[in-house]
Amino acid sequence: MSALPLEGVTVLDFGQVYNGPYCGFLLAQAGARVIKVESPQGETLRGRARATAASYPFALLNTGKACITLDIKTPGGQALLKRVVRQVDVVLENFAPGTLARYGVGADALRAEHPGLIYAASTGFGTTGPYRAYRGMDITLQAMTGVMSITGDADSPPTKAGPALADFMGGAHLFGAIVAALYRRSVSGEGAMIDVSMQDCLFPALSTALGAYFMAGHQPPRTGNRHAALSAAPYNVYRAADGHVAIICIREGHWRNLVAAMGRPELLDRPEFADMAARARHMDALDAEVERWTASLPKHEVFRIAQAHDVICAPVQSLDEVVNDPQLHARGTLEWVEHPDLGRVALCHSPLRFAGAELPPLSEVPYLGADNRAIYCGVFGLSESELEALEADGAV
Amino acid sequence: MSALPLEGVTVLDFGQVYNGPYCGFLLAQAGARVIKVESPQGETLRGRARATAASYPFALLNTGKACITLDIKTPGGQALLKRVVRQVDVVLENFAPGTLARYGVGADALRAEHPGLIYAASTGFGTTGPYRAYRGMDITLQAMTGVMSITGDADSPPTKAGPALADFMGGAHLFGAIVAALYRRSVSGEGAMIDVSMQDCLFPALSTALGAYFMAGHQPPRTGNRHAALSAAPYNVYRAADGHVAIICIREGHWRNLVAAMGRPELLDRPEFADMAARARHMDALDAEVERWTASLPKHEVFRIAQAHDVICAPVQSLDEVVNDPQLHARGTLEWVEHPDLGRVALCHSPLRFAGAELPPLSEVPYLGADNRAIYCGVFGLSESELEALEADGAV
Numbered sequence: 064m065s066a067l068p069l070e071g072v073t074v075l076d077f078g079q080v081y082n083g084p085y086c087g088f089l090l091a092q093a094g095a096r097v098i099k100v101e102s103p104q105g106e107t108l109r110g111r112a113r114a115t116a117a118s119y120p121f122a123l124l125n126t127g128k129a130c131i132t133l134d135i136k137t138p139g140g141q142a143l144l145k146r147v148v149r150q151v152d153v154v155l156e157n158f159a160p161g162t163l164a165r166y167g168v169g170a171d172a173l174r175a176e177h178p179g180l181i182y183a184a185s186t187g188f189g190t191t192g193p194y195r196a197y198r199g200m201d202i203t204l205q206a207m208t209g210v211m212s213i214t215g216d217a218d219s220p221p222t223k224a225g226p227a228l229a230d231f232m233g234g235a236h237l238f239g240a241i242v243a244a245l246y247r248r249s250v251s252g253e254g255a256m257i258d259v260s261m262q263d264c265l266f267p268a269l270s271t272a273l274g275a276y277f278m279a280g281h282q283p284p285r286t287g288n289r290h291a292a293l294s295a296a297p298y299n300v301y302r303a304a305d306g307h308v309a310i311i312c313i314r315e316g317h318w319r320n321l322v323a324a325m326g327r328p329e330l331l332d333r334p335e336f337a338d339m340a341a342r343a344r345h346m347d348a349l350d351a352e353v354e355r356w357t358a359s360l361p362k363h364e365v366f367r368i369a370q371a372h373d374v375i376c377a378p379v380q381s382l383d384e385v386v387n388d389p390q391l392h393a394r395g396t397l398e399w400v401e402h403p404d405l406g407r408v409a410l411c412h413s414p415l416r417f418a419g420a421e422l423p424p425l426s427e428v429p430y431l432g433a434d435n436r437a438i439y440c441g442v443f444g445l446s447e448s449e450l451e452a453l454e455a456d457g458a459v
Numbered sequence: 460m461s462a463l464p465l466e467g468v469t470v471l472d473f474g475q476v477y478n479g480p481y482c483g484f485l486l487a488q489a490g491a492r493v494i495k496v497e498s499p500q501g502e503t504l505r506g507r508a509r510a511t512a513a514s515y516p517f518a519l520l521n522t523g524k525a526c527i528t529l530d531i532k533t534p535g536g537q538a539l540l541k542r543v544v545r546q547v548d549v550v551l552e553n554f555a556p557g558t559l560a561r562y563g564v565g566a567d568a569l570r571a572e573h574p575g576l577i578y579a580a581s582t583g584f585g586t587t588g589p590y591r592a593y594r595g596m597d598i599t600l601q602a603m604t605g606v607m608s609i610t611g612d613a614d615s616p617p618t619k620a621g622p623a624l625a626d627f628m629g630g631a632h633l634f635g636a637i638v639a640a641l642y643r644r645s646v647s648g649e650g651a652m653i654d655v656s657m658q659d660c661l662f663p664a665l666s667t668a669l670g671a672y673f674m675a676g677h678q679p680p681r682t683g684n685r686h687a688a689l690s691a692a693p694y695n696v697y698r699a700a701d702g703h704v705a706i707i708c709i710r711e712g713h714w715r716n717l718v719a720a721m722g723r724p725e726l727l728d729r730p731e732f733a734d735m736a737a738r739a740r741h742m743d744a745l746d747a748e749v750e751r752w753t754a755s756l757p758k759h760e761v762f763r764i765a766q767a768h769d770v771i772c773a774p775v776q777s778l779d780e781v782v783n784d785p786q787l788h789a790r791g792t793l794e795w796v797e798h799p800d801l802g803r804v805a806l807c808h809s810p811l812r813f814a815g816a817e818l819p820p821l822s823e824v825p826y827l828g829a830d831n832r833a834i835y836c837g838v839f840g841l842s843e844s845e846l847e848a849l850e851a852d853g854a855v
Contacts, residue, residue, distance in 0.1 A: 068643035192789035206705035213621030224620030225609030247464035256814035263810035309602035393588035414659035
């Protein structure tokens with residue numbers, strides 16, 4: 064690919080917090096011109112208006128975007144949005160349901176101005192169904208979707224998964240839907256109205272646990288780090304000399320490789336470990352054998368030996384190890400940046416890699432409204448005096 | 460949108476287990492013709508060849524796909540793949556790194572046959588960097604990427620997030636990358652080589668915890684269901700009369716709404732709850748006040764009252780509640796199916812919704828190789844005798 068795939072595409076990104084902004088991040092890193100639109104108070108995560116980032120997540124997710132302000136609560140802001148929307152390809156937002164429509168600038172109003180527009184909304188529960196007006200954020204979606212019911216041990220309370228997976232699954236799916244609509248438009252010329260619900264996005268990821276549920280006819284107890292149906296072993300987190308490692312064997316070959324890595328060929332002759340079903344039945348004894356090996360070595364040494372034997376294994380890394388991970392740095396995923404507000408932090412590039420097309424550099428997020436003149440006048444064709452009048456009106 | 464966005468696109472889906480097959484599921488549900496290619500032994504999750512599904516996840520993720528066999532280990536299979544690849548738009552795979560290349564049918568070989576091909580690979584660690592040959596599956600990626608280090612309580616061991624989030628984040632990102640490349644091809648005619656690493660996909664989702672890490676200069680202890688930096692409250696899972704609910708207040712308005720929902724206006728006058736910083740400092744006392752209310756009511760009643768007051772809240776649902784969730788059924792996300800091998804199960808449609816375009820029906824997965832004749836002869840133009848010769852050779 065000689066250029067990034069979305070070159071020439073222009074996006075108005077009304078994203079807030081994680082979900083919408085992550086979608087905008089993926090679009091910008093795939094070559095689109097992404098214009099972040101904030102109220103004159105700034106987005107929730109920005110904090111002080113003159114900061115390029117009050118918080119690390121804000122700096123991470125808004126790199127590569129131009130920053131403009133627009134107050135959708137004012138008639139001037141509403142008229143401005145209806146005007147400039149004719150010049151963009153995509154509007155994305157993850158406001159509480161119906162926010163833009165309440166101010167007369169929802170999907171219908173904007174698509175009336177520009178029928179080829181792709182309008183993409185991500186919400187907690189979607190724009191249809193009995194919960195369509197309900198609000199959701201990551202932790203409540205993790206509760207609602209069963210994620211908490213399957214995370215943790217049998218005797219622990221329902222537990223949140225550490226990552227903001229509802230938000231980021233939502234953002235990744237929203238990106239896919241927008242790009243699919245761009246493809247469709249390139250074929251048929253049609254615009255689109257996209258409706259992505261975080262609740263919908265999480266259901267398929269429960270596959271293993273749902274399989275165990277349908278098989279048993281009821282929900283089995285939480286299984287901690289073991290397989291949700293306790294039907295595969297080794298499959299666990301094991302102590303190492305300096306921490307923990309995860310190991311998984313889901314085929315006979317994996318098990319043979321692990322036995323070789325451990326230097327314990329005699330385990331292949333043990334009838335209680337003869338096949339997957341037997342190993343699952345004798346999971347405790349098997350895990351003890353595996354841990355006898357892992358506990359004798361540092362976790363990165365277990366990792367190295369295991370991978371050299373084609374065993375699927377990794378160390379449990381701390382955040383300190385993650386931000387210094389040699390693989391993430393070698394791939395250009397992570398990059399150390401000296402940030403004026405945050406100090407030295409590791410920011411990241413997109414996970415979407417296209418051979419031959421270099422990813423955009425990681426730039427600081429502009430101050431709130433810093434690009435108003437460049438975008439409104441330079442891109443959208445407003446005159447200086449029009450912009451000044453809008454500023455005087457509080458529309459931008 | 461008058462038709463699904465990927466109508467007319469043809470995909471060879473070599474997906475295994477979750478990551479690749481989920482990408483293929485999203486493609487099929489977005490209108491592409493997806494042809495699942497299996498070895499004559501069948502994919503890991505299929506089990507018995509005559510079954511349409513040995514496991515629930517297999518039925519869930521492979522609906523809407525045609526099923527053909529092709530043995531890439533045979534010269535006949537390799538020649539066949541090089542021939543038919545000229546007639547498809549996309550090849551996707553999530554084999555261990557380099558598997559197809561080892562048999563002479565990797566990205567370079569296939570793109571030599573068809574320069575407009577989009578070849579998309581998802582692996583644990585990507586195709587570049589020191590770990591490029593390393594194998595990864597969901598649990599080991601959760602270990603490697605820090606997910607386990609931030610899931611669970613301060614005194615619990617590192618804990619796996621219940622959902623297979625590395626696999627499903629990988630599949631959702633792979634879908635987005637493929638569709639972005641399809642868009643690019645519609646503009647420039649170019650094919651693409653796509654490289655998505657599950658490790659890369661998980662990093663951004665750690666935003667909150669990474670923010671706390673960079674702020675403190677070290678990784679704080681795990682915080683269970685509370686905010687990763689303990690800087691927001693209420694933000695927790697609370698006992699209800701019949702289970703638990705999650706509640707989050709990240710703006711002043713959320714807190715005022717919650718106080719109204721609880722019928723406790725006097726809490727607004729308490730100095731220790733005066734602003735977010737104060738509430739975070741007095742988190743234990745505040746959580747006790749919230750729980751006094753939630754524990755007095757059934758969880759769905761807390762949910763109803765809270766949402767009526769615009770409070771961001773949801774019940775912690777069990778899998779039984781999730782598969783019967785009225786919202787998921789009203790939106791058409793879930794559908795009860797009487798499956799010949801699995802019995803009555805809830806399968807799902809795509810989270811990607813385009814107004815005006817109906818999603819494809821949920822069909823049973825065909826038997827292993829059931830579509831060989833229809834696809835090889837009907838779509839790719841082989842003669843019956845050619846197919847019979849390939850069958851005799853064990854190439855299909």
